[in-house]
Amino acid sequence: MSLKTISAVNSMSYEDFISTFGNVIEQCSLCAAAVWGDRPFSDVNSLHKSFCQFADQLSIGGKEGILRLLPDLAGRLAMSGGLSKESTKEQQSAGLNTLTEQEKQNMHHLNQQYKQKFGFPFVICARENKKEAILTGLENRLKNSGETEAVTGVEEVKKICRLRLLDIVDSSSKL
């Protein structure tokens, strides 16, 4: 699939925009619907900035909501093949589909503890981390406060969003 120019993005109908960018923040069509109002974008960075601004402006409860829309890493959905195509690729790139039985149990146990403590799943940009770094990150971040984790999790969502945008839009394309 060839990458889109920023001009092509700017001339999309609302419906095309939502179907193209509705999942760059996982399951969160409201983000794309809000961002559509910021056209025209000068390049992929300005498009990403709009998504970031939307996420940053949310209350802590809203940020927690964004995190709840994401799947557990190496969780039930991943095991059953029920992840979005973007998440599947990302979790595979981190090696989460090649966990040993021991690593799987460890990940599951830490994910449960994390969700129990914070009320939302542990989120990390899987394409920028390997499985060992993810397990260590999980253990370390479990020690944080809920508010720190809501903000940290959303920072990871913004990285995931950037990489997903770069899969769609030509980064050399400018207005």
Place this chain on the structure above:
Amino acid sequence: MSLKTISAVNSMSYEDFISTFGNVIEQCSLCAAAVWGDRPFSDVNSLHKSFCQFADQLSIGGKEGILRLLPDLAGRLAMSGGLSKESTKEQQSAGLNTLTEQEKQNMHHLNQQYKQKFGFPFVICARENKKEAILTGLENRLKNSGETEAVTGVEEVKKICRLRLLDIVDSSSKL
């Protein structure tokens, strides 16, 4: 379908909560995902208040996003049977499925003007208005500023949300 008690709502898993309340604000799963963090709810009013707080806290761009997720009144989706079941029932209750040819054209023309001016569709609580009031409302609200309309539209979304919640939760049920 029998109404749920507030205790039943409070004891729902996150997945059940999203599948039950994910469309009380149309197409906006982020709203329900954010609100889930406010449990326990003391009654349907406190549940509604949480949805309202989420919508109120959004920036103007976020409010516009919520409005863009709603369908046009008597628009293309309604004609083709593509509305959500909630929207179908609401538009019918206002008599929007019994518009004369002249009323249809009038509505279509005003909807287009509105969307052209504001960048989001005209939203009104159809269950609290009949078709004549909706047409008059459309003509009058076309004169407002974009910011006024984003706020006014979201006030209507909150009324729609309340009626949808009352279709699901027993209003006499208290914690």
